[in-house]
Amino acid sequence: METLKAILSEHFTWGLLLGLLVAGFIWKSSFHAKRALARENKRIAGEHRDLTGHLNTQLKINASGNQTLQSELDDLKRQNETLRINLAAMQQKPGQAELRQLQLNETAVRLMREQAPGFAPAWEKAMRQAEADLSAADTGLKKLVRRVIPGLGNSSGPAASAPLLSLDEKSDA
Numbered sequence: 001m002e003t004l005k006a007i008l009s010e011h012f013t014w015g016l017l018l019g020l021l022v023a024g025f026i027w028k029s030s031f032h033a034k035r036a037l038a039r040e041n042k043r044i045a046g047e048h049r050d051l052t053g054h055l056n057t058q059l060k061i062n063a064s065g066n067q068t069l070q071s072e073l074d075d076l077k078r079q080n081e082t083l084r085i086n087l088a089a090m091q092q093k094p095g096q097a098e099l100r101q102l103q104l105n106e107t108a109v110r111l112m113r114e115q116a117p118g119f120a121p122a123w124e125k126a127m128r129q130a131e132a133d134l135s136a137a138d139t140g141l142k143k144l145v146r147r148v149i150p151g152l153g154n155s156s157g158p159a160a161s162a163p164l165l166s167l168d169e170k171s172d173a
Contacts, residue, residue: 100134103134104127104130104131104134105130107126107129107130107133107134108123108126108127108129108130109126111125111126111129111130112126
């Protein structure tokens with residue numbers, strides 16, 4: 001017992017005990033920090049795994065959607081090319097040029113009835129306007145209306161829907 005009192009009376013012993021006590025607290029703190037860090041690493045690894053799975057799923061969905069859109073686009077391009085070729089072939093059929101010229105002349109005559117002060121300038125103006133109308137009618141809604149209802153698609157105003165009058169009937173009117 002006396003040796004214990006002698007050892008405890010030394011400053012070195014008190015310093016050693018105090019140092020060991022501080023080291024114990026530090027060791028306990030680091031042990032708890034390591035456990036918390038391990039749990040946090042496990043949680044982050046799980047989140048990473050989940051996010052990677054979600055990202056892979058999203059990329060697969062996007063890839064399949066893009067592939068579907070690309071195949072649709074290719075189909076539409078093929079259909080467009082086919083329609084363009086068919087349109088060119090239809091315009092090359094015998095009688096199409098004559099039919100187009102007939103439509104131009106009919107539209108020009110209708111416009112002439114509206115603007116009859118001088119025949120030659122008015123005829124040229126009417127022909128140009130008829131050509132512009134017909135070229136505009138070759139695309140879009142006017143073309144569809146002209147194909148469905150041939151007489152309606154050529155009209156450009158209220159006078160155009162009036163019945164055709166011969167020159168004798170016009171002079172009487």
